[in-house]
Amino acid sequence: MENIQILEIRSELGAGTRGASLGIGAMKVASLKMNDTYFAHYPLHLVPNENEILFRPSSTTRHAKHIKGILKVYNYVADAMEQLLTEGTQFLTILSGDHSSAGASIAGLRKSYPDKRLGVIWVDAHADLHTPYTTPSGNVHGMPLAASLGFDNLDMRQNNLSPELNVYWEQLKRVGEISPKIYPEDLVFIGLRDTEKEENFLIDQHKIKVFEVAEVQEKGALRIAEESLHYLQNCDIIYVSFDVDSMDCELVSEGTGTPVPNGLTPEEARQLLCRFAQEDRLKCMEVTEVNPLLDNKRNLMAETAFSILRSVTDTVEKRLRSQATD
Known part of the structure; x- marks a missing residue:
């Protein structure tokens, strides 16, 4: 179906x-193991990357490593x-390496x-609300939401830039010539459980909605999905980012x-994401942070992520086919 496409x-x-x-290659291997034709069925588009930068001398922007390439x-x-x-793609699946790409999405x-008006559902163990001013590591995969929200968080400043x-941080925030791209009231976290004081400050200051794992377990994944969609009822379109560390x-x-x-069980993650996939406002879902080099159970993370991705895509395809026949 050309109205469902994949961006790699x-x-x-x-x-x-x-x-x-x-990680994306590992998911493709998982699809082969399952005799699944997913990657032949949907058009796939490969985005250029700048990973060759990793082979050069260390980044000089230590509070946002490799930001020029990012x-x-x-x-x-x-x-x-x-x-x-x-051009008419109705649903875009994004498969990405590290989570910094979510800011680009x-x-x-x-x-x-x-x-x-864009609503964002962030299914992740981490808030990714650091900025170059607050980061303890300099890793930009901890910053995509702050960039999207246009935050600097100078109240919790730890670093001098x-x-x-x-210049690069200001440019990153303004990619697409819109900043901020989202607002705190249009953001929902699910599965959050590993945050730092600088991120908690922003969550509390802006009263950002958080569903912790215990609440998912208590209420059930489907109810949390419904509550998330209701919370974002004033948003015209929705984006879901699924970090597998959730x-x-x-x-x-x-x-x-x-x-x-x-964290979440795979079945809880599947139920959440498949319910979101039924939503007409959902335009894009991203699956990110699969790293097969760190997998202590061969390729199980990629296999789990691919299985969930297949269920989500089947749900989207069913929805789009139903709309086409109405």
């Missing part, structure tokens, strides 16, 4: 450990998404729908850059 982003510049760029990737992604979505959606980094690493595997225990 192999960038891993934002990660602290290497191997996230191999900025290029953001523009590649935003331009590719705008082309696909304005949000930029691409805003560029494609400049007059629409060089003039060079300040799942319990002890139940699945450690095949992701920052595994965290006590």
